[in-house]
Amino acid sequence: MAAVETDHDAPSALCSEFLNFSAKDTAAKWLQVSNLPKEVYQHLACYVPKIYCLGPNLNPQNEDLLAPLLLQSPLEWYLCGEEPSVGLAKLEQNNQPSQLCGHVFKVGEPTYSCRECAADPTCVLCMQCFLGSVHKEHRYRMTTSGGGGFCDCGDTEAWKKGPYCQKHEPNISDSSQKDPLANLSDEMIARTYNVFSIILKYAVDMLTWEKEDELPEGLEPPARGDTYYCMLFNDEVHTYEQVIYTLQKAVNCTQKEAVSFATTVDRDGRKSVRFGDFQFCEQAKSVIVRNTSRQTKPLRVQVMHSSVVAHQCFALKALTWLGQIIRYSDALRRILCQVGLQRGPEGENSSLVDTLMLCDSKMWKGARNVYHQLFMSSLLMDTKYKKLFAIQFAKNYERLQSDYVKDDHDREFSVTDLSVQMFTVPSLARMLITEENLMTTIIRTFMDHLRHRDLHGHFQFERYTAQQAFKFRRVQSLIGDLKYVLISRPTEWTNQLREKYLEGFSAFLELLKCMQGMDPVVRQVGQHIEMEPEWEAAFTLQMKLTHIISMMQEWCSSDERVLIEAYKKCLSALTHCHSGFTDGEQPITLSMCGHSVDTIRYCVSQEKVSIHLPLSRLLAGLHALLSKTEVAYRFPELLPLSELSPPMLIEHPLRCLVLCAQVHAGMWRRNGFSLVNQIYYYHNVKCRVEMFDKDLSMLQAGASMMDPNHFLMIMLSRFELYHIFSSADCRKRYNRENANKDVVQQNNTLIEEMLHLVIMIVGERYTAGVGQVECFDEIRREIVHQLCIRPMAHSELVKALPENENKETGMERVIDSVALFKKPGVTGKGLYKLRPESAKMFNLYFHHYSRADQSKAEEAQRKIKRQNGEDSVLPPPVLPRFCPLFASLVNILQCDVLLGILGAVLQWAMEPSGGHWSESMLQRVLHLIGMGLVEEQQHLLSSAEDNDTNFNFTLKISRPGEAPANTPSILALLETLQNAPHLEVHKDMIRWILKTVANIKTTRECTASAPPSDSSGHSQEEVSIGSTVRDKDKAERKRKAEMARLRREKIMAQMSEMQRHFINENKELFQQSLEELDPSTSSTLEHSPSSCDSTLFCVGPRRWRAGGSDRRQVVTCILCQEEQEIRIDGKAMVLAAFVQRSTVMSKNRKRPPHNPDKYDPLFMHPDLSFGTHTGSCGHIMHSHCWQRYFEAVQAKEQRRQQRLRVHTSYDVENGEFLCPLCECLSNTVIPLLPLTKTSCRYCNKHTLDFDLQLLVDEEKPLFGSLPCRQDDCLSSLTRFGSACWTVSSHATVQNHFIRLLAALVPDPRVENTPCILDIDMFHLLVSLVLSHPAVFSLDSSGLSADTAQLHFLHLVTVAHIVQILLSSVPEEVQMEQESGGAEREEEEKVCMFYNTLRTHLGSGLREVDSGWHLWCCVKAGILPYLRAAALFFHYLNGAPAPPELHSVGEWEALCGYLCLPSNLLQLFYNNRDKASLKTSNHLIELPGDYSALINQASSFTCPKSGGDKSRAPTLCLVCGAMLCSQSYCCQSELEGVDVGACTAHTFACGAGVGIFLRVRESQVLFLAGKTKGCFYAPPYLDDYGETDQGLRRGNPLHLCQERYRKIQKLWRQHSITEEIGHAQEANQTLVGIDWQHL
Secondary structure, eight states: OHHHHGGGTHHHHHHHHHHTOOHHHHHHHHHHOSOHHHHHHHHHHHHHHHHSOOSSSSOOHHHHHHHIIIIIHHHHHHHHSSOHHHHHHHHHHHOOOOSOOOOBOOEEEEEEEETTTBSSTTOOBOHHHHHTSGGGGSOEEEEEEESOOBOOTTOTTTBSSOOOOTTTOOOSSSOTTSOGGGGSOHHHHHHHHHHHHHHHHHHHHHHTOOOSSOOOTTOOOSSOOOOEEEEEEOOSSSOHHHHHHHHHHHSOOOHHHHHHHHHHHHHHSEEEEEEEOHHHHHHHHHHHHHHHOSSSSOOOEEEEEHHHHHHHHHHHHHHHHHHHHGGGOHHHHHHHHHHHHSOOTTOTTOSHHHHHHHTGGGSOHHHHHHHHHHHHHTGGGSHHHHHHHHHHHHHTHHHHHHHHHHSOSOGGGSGGGGHHHHHTSHHHHHHHHHHHOHHHHHHHHHHHHOOOBOTTSOBOOTTOOHHHHHHHHHHHHHHHHHHHHHSSOOSSOOHHHHHHHHHHHHHHHHHHHHHTTOSOBOOOOSSOOSSOOOOHHHHHHHHHHHHHHHHHHHHHHTOHHHHHHHHHHHHHHHHHHHTTTTTTOOEEEEEETTEEEEEEOOOTTTSOBOSOOHHHHHHHHHHHHHHHTTHHHHOGGGSOGGGOOHHHHHHHHHHHHHHHHHHHTTTTGGGHHHHHHHHHHHHSTTTGGGTHHHHHHHHHHHHHTSOHHHHHHHHHHHTTOHHHHHSTTGGGOOOOTTSOHHHHHHHHHHHHHHHHHHHHHHHOOOSBTTBSOOHHHHHHHHHHHHHHHSOBOHHHHHHHSOOOTTSOOOHHHHHHHHEEEEOOOSSSOOEEEEOGGGGGGOOTTOTTOOHHHHHHHHHHHHHHHHHTTOOOOOOOOOOOOBOGGGGGGGGGGGSHHHHHHHHHHHHHTTSOOTTSSOHHHHHHHHHHHHHHHHHHHHHHHHHTTTTOOOOOHHHHHHOOOOTTTOOOOHHHHHHHHTTOGGGGGGHHHHHHHHHHHHHHHHHHHHHHHSOGGGHHHHHHHHHHHHHHHHHHHHHHHHHHHHHHHHHHHHHHHHHHHHHHHHHHHTHHHHHHHHHHHOGGGOSOOTTSGGGGSOSOOSSSTTOOOOOHHHHOOEEEOTTTOOEEEOOTTSOOEEEEEEEEEEOTTOSOTTSOOOOTTTOOTTOOOTTOOSEEEEEEEEEEEEHHHHHHHHHHHHHHHHHHHHHOOOOOSSOGGGTOEEOTTTOOEEOEEEEEOOOOSSOOOOOOHHHHHHHHHHHHHTTOOSSSOSOHHHHHHHHHHHHGGGGHHHHSOHHHHHHHHHHHHHTTSOOTTSOOOOOGGGSOHHHHHHHHHHHHHHHHTTOOSOOOHHHHHHHHHHHHHHHHHHHHHHHOOOSSOOOOOOOOHHHHHHHHHHHHHHHHHHHHHGGGSOOOOOHHHHHHHHHHHHHHHHHHHHHHHHHHHOOOOOGGGGSSOOHHHHHHHTTOOHHHHOOOSOOTTSOOSSOOOOOOOOOSBHHHHHHHHHTOBOTTTTTOBOSSEEEETTTOOEEEOSSGGGOEEETTEEEOHHHHHHHHHSTTEEEEEETTTTEEEEEETTTEEEEEOOSEEOTTSOOOTTSOSOOOOEEOHHHHHHHHHHHHTTOHHHHHHHHHHHOGGGGGSOGGGO
């Protein structure tokens, strides 16, 4: 440690040296020398170790003062050749500011992307540019940045329109083409060049330096000390806890220090944990390595010489300095870029920039961040150099990615993350594809990293080690890069681009070949599978590639030559995969219905089958594109269509669909969940576009090129149903009665699935290229079918639709044409409801419905039809036409094999099922027949022009079978079935089919008989006649429904008329019942003893007294249901209640909680900083019933504790329990007491205050508008005192009374009475009145207790007036207003009173001569106090309130009720809204636009860890403080427990209760105590009336005032704790969260 001690005398010598230093002279000397680099290095070698790294801490303040002075200043002098401040200002003045904004985003800063104009979703604007751009009027998306990345304002390639905001709008006159270097003198350019190359080289050398104990040549220090640092580096493998624990052992520091070390290591990537000689540091290193190498690789630790660390610290400073200098001028930026990209002596890829990139993974986090920032502000801001940098990046791509995959830091700290800045620029991406063959590079690099293959060369993810899984996760970023490159389609193609794209396409096909057939499954028979096979990796890969595959197809579709070549390549790749296609599969011949076909025998239920067939699916997509772009019709000779083997094309997709059917049929149960999950994702919206949908397209493509009979026979064979339908007596279905039940059941399901597949092959025409539709027709149809299930919110619809690579669904363009939007209320979300006219598109067998969706939709649609009084039949919808390439598909409907199948099922349906056929099988058959008829109708309509009606479905279904069987025709079967009693459900559909057949026949006859010349006109007419039969029916039904409705309305009107008549007749009866309901409104108070005196007093000798009848109060116990009258000698009854500390009315949140030793509970400070609140749910129990219940709760808790240690929503140790009836959180009970003759009471004053404020804020009258639970709570609390003074010691109470009174009537014997301004008067009044009876019992003066109460009221009221006059007379007097004579007297009195006060206090009070003004003050100030007093005496003495107090704020009534002398407060008009002493508190004001909050939060730094960005900034809605939640850095200790910032804040600001808004999550957080909390919906909604918790959707959010008011009301009513209790009871996962860490 010797080295450290010598430091003490060193500084003085240093100081003199530093003081004599002149930057100007140094720079002048440098200008003379021949070898500048050597000279500068010598200077650095001398000064850097004297400034940096002199002690245990790496960056004390003086480094930041000395470095600019001694190191940067000479460089700036040299650069400018004059005083730097002057020189740099000149540069800035001459500079043409860049049109690029280039603002680099901080973590959590809001970013905006325009969904209409952005070239892709990575194009974003910062908040300033966004607010000044055209895009704020468009549909935009708002997100929070993860840091890195910059604003794209000014980049014309990033925006389709509006690339500039107002600030970056280019100047028309300026010729931006000229070289920025033109403004600089040659000498200046040369000097800049010198400085930049020396400093950049120095920084690069130091940051990539790997020796720990020596320095690069020329930097060796003159005197070398023996001081070392033990440097700990960050990794992403070890957890915070592991690092903290290890450090405590290794360098014996406290937990707090270890936490701070760990936080810094995580933030900066390294931290020195020890400083001293080599031995001392080496010892710490070995402990750390030993402690962290057990499970994983150890933490990286190095013992480094202090001079090496010093130079590295300055190297970072130097890079930052370069970043600042080049901001002054574009010319300097250009020079720095030149220096960075200049080739080094080693030739290719040896520039400084290359060196930095290639050493990226060896550097620590802090160093990476600094040089990435520098790249962004230099290379990426200059269009010329951005291009050169992109080329270098692409050249090094493979090495960079390999380094990244081995490295363990997150992607955002890797240089590979810069790919998004270059690859998304369309012109750069094209250039990199053509010149650097980037596409192929990316795909090959990706393939290189996935080396694990099986024998057939497929990827094999089975038994991945943790290491391989980690690698697989990291490799996925390559797919992201490929997506960036492809994100914008080229508009014009060059030959070179075609060539390189197709080369990349071939590489991609190689990748897909490795996926084709991976993870095959074989059906388990006998026993269940032992180990669930790994399936997720393959699906992750598929999901990541989904968009790439779609984009590849879009690229192909934009150029005919590319499309043709790609189709050929894909086909040959598929053929290559299938060359082993017939191995071991014997050929067989199938024959049926007079047709036969050769195929192979293949059983899905016995052989291997894979769900991954990306090659087949890509080909299916390209095949549809041939049709969509019409290439298939224009250049048929260029396409290998004749060589196609349709059976080969359909084979694998068909197997895949059969697998799904068999899984549905329960044949694969023993294969466990992994298969179920695969099938789920195959159909899921994330994968189906490139999986299920494409398999269907492939079947359509294959079937369109085959004889439909052949196709169907192969299909039957794969479904393993061929034997059922091919036998001669298939119509008799299962003669073998003994057939296994399960097998029959399975076959039924398979037949249903097979029929469903036929429906889909013929009916799914909404893919552009298959049917004659546009892409938005497809989206429209998806939306219609989703809304047919039920009305949905915008977010639900978005989730149900597939997103493209830009995260768009295309829904907004079409939604309004098919749906209506309904806004939400205070809860719930806005919903879209289907327009009635769109329901005609509904197809019961829509291919994206799951089974659950289908049944829900069917039910919903039938219900709507019944409500409209229509037939509940759901016929097949009219479909668009097929494209010519697929036109032959309709023939499937009329081919012999299908008709044979349909006939067989109908034949089976002749007799009740008995399990041999199923209802849904029949339903599908009827649907298929319906489809045939609808198709025929369409054909007749369109072919009327050219008498070509080759589609004759009716003819086919009317034909009976051939001899010998002579089976009846389908039509005949339907006629018979129409009346079968066991087919009630299908009657509608059968009837609809028969009617349609009749219509078609009529149409055909009319067309046939008409002369051909004008056939067109006639047949149209006839068809309309045909369809009028249907319309007539409809009209008839509608008329009946209308009649019924009118009849209903008439009856209702008659009934209500009779009711009204009856009420008028028996008015008295009704009046009476109303009065009984609400005794307080009853004007007749005959039964009250004091009714002779018309005014009601609640205090004083003349106060209202309760008669015998009023006293009775009967209640029911909620536990034993027994009724009980409340009497002194009856069973005790109690009210469940919850007492909590509260600061809801606090006027001073800064005041620390009371010190229990010094706190005097007798007096309450008027700022009400802390109070107690008692609330109740109003449920009453016998006290013995409650006691039993509570003991049972305790016993249960004791038993539970031994089993598991988790929090419940209530804490029994603190006496909490849930109300047995409503599960409301409670922690005490209040006894219910009868109203007695003598009044001696105790009351919880704070509660009165709270409820009062609620009334004031909601502008409700004083009496009659409190909810009954609050009313009960207040009355029982006030009465609770009736035994209070009898149980406590008399002497104590008398003592309290004397101290309280002394505050108003000074008494020399009483010490330390508080100042009159420090007492809350209402609190004093209550305490005086409640403690007086103890003294009253000694009183012999004959005064009644009531008189005493009145005296107290007068005394305290005067004291309160004094308080008001002393403290709240305004600064400046407004215009005096003339007031009526009635107020003259008061004004004069107030003036006299005020002047009396001034004579006593001297100059303390200003002179005020306006009596009117003082009077306004007094009135406004005293009102809340009077209202509170009125409520208190009302509950204390039970006096009913006069009717005037049931309306809002009547002054005289209030004074009269309180028996106050009227000449003091005879007030004429209510001046309540003047600022009063007790105004109510509100939650803070929130901005209307949520992004303002995000912006505020992004500039908030953690208060503890020096300027570090907070990860979870959280806003307190009570006081507006921003906190750094959920992080180690801001934990503090509270009552011996470590708690997070929010929990600590609740105890300071809200007495343990808190309401917060988590800004990044857009989520409200309620906390109570240390263990309770819940999340609550935020008050911000998007345009669709939905909250966006987690900000996942990114729609703009705006404040909804109603919802915020609701949260405020919860807070004011002290219902937060109750809300949390209910939430935790309802959702058990909330109980497990460690709320105290938030």
